[in-house]
Each structure stands twice: as structure tokens, then as C-alpha cells.
Amino acid sequence: DAKTTQPPSMDCAEGRAANLPCNHSTISGNEYVYWYRQIHSQGPQYIIHGLKNNETNEMASLIITEDRKSSTLILPHATLRDTAVYYCIVRVSIGGNQFYFGTGTSLTVIP
Amino acid sequence: ETGVTQTPRHLVMGMTNKKSLKCEQHLGHNAMYWYKQSAKKPLELMFVYNFKEQTENNSVPSRFSPECPNSSHLFLHLHTLQPEDSALYLCASSGPLRGSGNTGELFFGEGSRLTVL
Numbered sequence: 001d002a003k004t005t006q007p008p009s010m011d012c013a014e015g016r017a018a019n020l021p022c023n024h025s026t027i028s029g030n031e032y033v034y035w036y037r038q039i040h041s042q043g044p045q046y047i048i049h050g051l052k053n054n055e056t057n058e059m060a061s062l063i064i065t066e067d068r069k070s071s072t073l074i075l076p077h078a079t080l081r082d083t084a085v086y087y088c089i090v091r092v093s094i095g096g097n098q099f100y101f102g103t104g105t106s107l108t109v110i111p
Numbered sequence: 112e113t114g115v116t117q118t119p120r121h122l123v124m125g126m127t128n129k130k131s132l133k134c135e136q137h138l139g140h141n142a143m144y145w146y147k148q149s150a151k152k153p154l155e156l157m158f159v160y161n162f163k164e165q166t167e168n169n170s171v172p173s174r175f176s177p178e179c180p181n182s183s184h185l186f187l188h189l190h191t192l193q194p195e196d197s198a199l200y201l202c203a204s205s206g207p208l209r210g211s212g213n214t215g216e217l218f219f220g221e222g223s224r225l226t227v228l
Contacts, residue, residue: 034216043113043201043219044154087154091215098167099144099205099217101154 003027004088009106012082018075020105022088025069032091033064034099035073037084044087044101047073078109114138117202117220124192125228132187132223134202143185144217145177146201154201160185192227199224 005023012018024033032051036044048055048062050071055062061074075082087104115136124130136143145157159167160179174196176188185202203217 032215036217041199041222041224043115043203043221044217046216046218049216098156098159099203100156101146103153 003031003090003100004102006086006088006102006105008103009108011108011110012075012078014080014109014111015077018073018078018082018107018109020073020075020086020088020107021070022073023070024088024090027068027090033062033068033071034089034091035060035062036087036089036101037082038087038104039084047086049091078107080109080111083107083109113218113220115202115204115218115220117200117223119223120221121224121226123226123228124189126192126194128192129188129190131189132200132202132225134185134187134220136183136185136202136204136218138204138206138218140204140206140218141182142205143179143182144203144205145185145187146203147198148201148222149195149198158187189225192225194227197225197227 032049034049035047038044048057048060050062050064064071085104085106087101089099118133142161144159146154147157148154156169157171158177163179174191178186199222201222202220205217
């Protein structure tokens, strides 16, 4: 079962930062937070992941609260191609092959 | 191109047919997965194989029969399906989460769109 909750939908103006929240209040100490996105009818695409430190890559930034009970994915300059469903999931690090997806957040980037 | 290839991309079958979906990964991963995605529903994890051994079966009906002959190939055998089984079936693979460079993420194929008449 999914261990995360996300708002069902969000809008963001093109060029602005998109901040997508995720609640994972029951996360364990050895569980990582992963973010994926899925553009209509394609396979989900990996974005970023983290354990407890904030992370940044060429696609996005991940901010994890100090208590690790929630996180925020930041797309710094949203484009129309960022319109997708964004999934936040947790994964156990050692021997953990349980990737459970929740309902995700449908992000619409508005011109 | 993710390194995970699924065939066929589209499949139409009757309820009495027997067909198979195939997945192949060229990433050297040890784990492979089948997910089902019905219209307007989240991805449902069906099966997980780790080093060819099945480690997850999330109460999937027996009309879906997975097979993992080696760490690079995964099949989903289909027989006597129902119209409600029509969905996008996604295969994925992952490697272990290690320190140097391996992010342990899932790599997905493009999916096989199944329609059961």
C-alpha cells in the first residue's frame, strides 16, 4: 500500500516554480523518498530521490523536512512539458523492492 | 530509451485467448516488476522478482501468470481474461541502492496497452 499522500491536482504558471508537497508521516528511518512523473500513457520517469538531506539535480530540487514526515519537489522554472502526474513514493533501502505508487498530483502548467 | 523494452506495445485479445507480454532489460538490474495501470487509477504493483525469485504477489488473480527465466527477462502470461483487465501493463527494473552512483530507481518500459474484448 502507498505510504504517501499528495494533493490530487495543482496548477502552475509557465516560468514559475512549481512546489509539489508530499506527506509521508509513517516513513521509517531506512526509507528513501523517490519522485517520479508520468506523462500521459507513458512509463513513469525518475526525477530525484533523497533520504534526509535536500537534493538537487538538473531536473528538480527535493526538500525533506527535518522530521522526514514530509517533502516538497520543486521544479524551478516550470514549462508546458512539465505537465504530468507526479508521484512521491518511499522505498526501503536494503533489499527493498517495494515501490508503491499513490494517486499522485496532476500538475498543469498554464501558459 | 530507458533500457527496458516491452512487447507488444498494443494487444487486443478475446476472453478465451492465451497471450503473453514480454519485458527485457539491458541494464544489468537484479529486480523486475509488473505494474497495472487502469484508466484514472494509480499504478498497482502486481509482481516483483529479485534474482529470478518472486518476492511480491499482491493478490493478483491466477489468470495472470508471471515468469522470470533470468534477471533480464520477465513475462506475463495471460489467459481467460476479463474486460476489466484492460489496462496499461508496465514493466520496470531496478538495481540495488548502493553508495556510488546507483540511485536504485525504477526504470520503466513504455508499457503494453491491453484490450480484452
